[in-house]
Amino acid sequence: MRIACAGGGPAGLYLAVLARLRSGGRDEVVVHERNEAGRTHGFAVTYGEDMLDDAFRNDPEGGEALRRASRLWNAQEIRVGDHRPVHVGGKYGYAIARVDLLDVLARRAEQLGVTIEYGSPVDRADLDADLVVASDGVGSRIRTARAEHFGTTVDEGTNPYVWLGADSDSDTFVWDFQPTDAGWMWIHLYPSSNGVSTCIVECEPDTWEALGLDHMSGAEAVRLVESVFHRTLAGRRLIEPLGGLGDKPWLRFREVRNRTWRDGDLVLAGDAAHTTHFGIGSGTVLAMQDSMGLVDALYGVAGQTAAADLTCPNGRGAALSAYDARRRAEIGPIQDAARRNMQWFEQAGRQLEQVTDPVEFAWSLTDRRGDMSRIHRTLHRATQVPALRQVRRGLTTARRVRRSALRGRQS
Numbered sequence: 001m002r003i004a005c006a007g008g009g010p011a012g013l014y015l016a017v018l019a020r021l022r023s024g025g026r027d028e029v030v031v032h033e034r035n036e037a038g039r040t041h042g043f044a045v046t047y048g049e050d051m052l053d054d055a056f057r058n059d060p061e062g063g064e065a066l067r068r069a070s071r072l073w074n075a076q077e078i079r080v081g082d083h084r085p086v087h088v089g090g091k092y093g094y095a096i097a098r099v100d101l102l103d104v105l106a107r108r109a110e111q112l113g114v115t116i117e118y119g120s121p122v123d124r125a126d127l128d129a130d131l132v133v134a135s136d137g138v139g140s141r142i143r144t145a146r147a148e149h150f151g152t153t154v155d156e157g158t159n160p161y162v163w164l165g166a167d168s169d170s171d172t173f174v175w176d177f178q179p180t181d182a183g184w185m186w187i188h189l190y191p192s193s194n195g196v197s198t199c200i201v202e203c204e205p206d207t208w209e210a211l212g213l214d215h216m217s218g219a220e221a222v223r224l225v226e227s228v229f230h231r232t233l234a235g236r237r238l239i240e241p242l243g244g245l246g247d248k249p250w251l252r253f254r255e256v257r258n259r260t261w262r263d264g265d266l267v268l269a270g271d272a273a274h275t276t277h278f279g280i281g282s283g284t285v286l287a288m289q290d291s292m293g294l295v296d297a298l299y300g301v302a303g304q305t306a307a308a309d310l311t312c313p314n315g316r317g318a319a320l321s322a323y324d325a326r327r328r329a330e331i332g333p334i335q336d337a338a339r340r341n342m343q344w345f346e347q348a349g350r351q352l353e354q355v356t357d358p359v360e361f362a363w364s365l366t367d368r369r370g371d372m373s374r375i376h377r378t379l380h381r382a383t384q385v386p387a388l389r390q391v392r393r394g395l396t397t398a399r400r401v402r403r404s405a406l407r408g409r410q411s
Contacts, residue, residue: 001027001310004129006122007136008033009040011270011287013105013116015133018058018291020112022299027310029114030129034121034136037106041241042098043165043199044192045284046073046173049403052094056407058292062108063407069104070094071193074397075172078362079232080355081179086362089383089392091173092400097194101284124266131316132266133294135287138256140272150268151259157277158346160213160250161202164222165239168197175365176232177352183207184352185228186345188279199238200278201225204349208250218245253277253342257335262324265316269294274331276338279345280369286334290327297323337369344368359384 003019005012008031016029047070056063073095076088096104106116124132124142134142143150170191177186185203192198208214213221222238222245256275261268270287297319300307309315344365355361363380366372382388 001131001316002129003027003029003131003133004122004127005029005031005133005135006124006127006142007031007134007140007270007272008035008102008106008116008118009135009137009270009287010045010101010105010284011272011290012133012135013102013109014288015135015269015291015294016109016114016116017062017105017112018295019298020109020114021059022295025113029109031109031114031116032120032122032127033116033118035118037116037118038099038103039242040098040102042163043196043241044095044097044190044194045101046093046095046190046281047285048093049400051285051288053403053407054289054292059108062104065104065108066096066101067094069100069193070096071171071191073171073173073191074393077172077174078358078365079174079176079178080352080358080361081177083355083358086359087383087389088362088366089379089389090396092396093173095191095193095198097192097196098284100193130265130310131298131320133269134266134272135269136272138254138271138275140268142266143258143268143272146263146266149263150261153257155255155257157253157255157342158205159202159342160205160208160252161200161278162221162245162249162251163241164199164201164225165241166197166199166233167195167236167239168233169195170197174232176229177348178228179352180207180211180228182210184349185211185225186348187225187229187232189232196239202345204346207349213250218249221245221249255335255339255342258328260324261328262320265313265320267294267320267323273327274335276335277342277345279341280338282334282338286331289330293327293330294323297326337371340370341368 005016012031016031019027019029055066074092076091078086134140136142166189173190175188177184183206187199187201189197189199226238258273261273269290276282298308308319363377383392
């Protein structure tokens with residue numbers, strides 16, 4: 001079978017890796033990426049233990065390369081104005097610079113015999129393959145050309161935001177909410193594998209306009225943000241993305257949904273198929289899980305489902321329909337939770353104006369998707385006591401070490 005991936009992001013590259021592995025090297029895979037090698041947007045992405053478990057289960061060698069290239073963050077703080085920082089217990093994760101993630105995946109793909117054609121933007125008509133995977137991002141050209149068939153909807157959030165880097169080497173994930181003369185502004189700042197943290201800046205539209213950010217240059221906006229968050233940044237500079245911020249540095253989140261992800265021998269994956277608000281930090285993980293779901297549908301799951309008959313169109317078609325139905329059903333609730341997360345931030349200013357107890361506000365932030373229990377709330381309060389916080393951190397570390405040991409035995 002010949003597979004063409006339009007888009008060399010995490011979904012396309014990981015699909016290529018897994019297809020070569022699961023087919024025993026029989027299936028030919030070509031990845032077409034519009035950017036040149038080593039050129040990408042954004043700074044870092046985060047993921048958790050479940051993703052690492054999946055990576056080791058599907059490809060132990062590739063999973064180990066991913067882990068080595070990533071950085072552990074093992075603490076999370078929420079800061080509100082001049083209040084004492086609130087500690088969030090039981091939280092840790094991994095972060096990796098997006099360029100490093102793509103390098104890990106591309107190296108593994110090429111090692112397995114995948115052809116990657118950089119500087120190669122493509123349309124559907126350009127691709128002669130038995131299976132075409134449109135993994136070309138939120139603005140997917142291939143999906144857009146067939147938007148009516150896919151039933152694509154794109155809903156835009158209200159809050160302006162901008163992605164920046166920070167010259168920071170901390171192991172702590174920080175949410176910082178600060179007042180300005182025009183309203184509240186906030187950042188979430190998390191580490192990366194290359195010493196440059198990711199800093200996402202967000203505020204409500206009225207604040208954005210009143211501060212003059214709607215007509216400031218990118219450099220002016222960066223200096224303003226540095227002044228607002230000077231305590232958390234502690235003199236460290238913010239960094240513009242590769243290529244600069246351009247004329248319109250501020251974005252609004254676009255939630256992409258599709259009624260179907262399949263059009264004959266073409267399927268969508270990653271941001272071309274669905275997007276989730278950056279506040280839950282799962283876009284990259286979901287994209288790679290799409291690839292896992294697609295190869296499971298095509299090649300079967302040992303002891304669970306049989307491989308499809310990939311030598312005939314009907315066999316491939318049944319596998320693609322199964323992928324479409326299963327992954328859309330899995331993604332729907334996650335997108336619903338992500339939308340609740342986005343709406344929480346769109347109304348955060350009202351909560352912030354009334355904050356008297358930063359611990360309670362931090363709980364509202366932590367439970368913004370509405371999936372926490374009373375026990376979690378009690379633990380959240382207890383975590384503010386230093387001795388109890390240390391106990392909880394020790395238990396979290398023990399859990400992490402145990403999972404790492406299990407992965408080592410399984411691989």
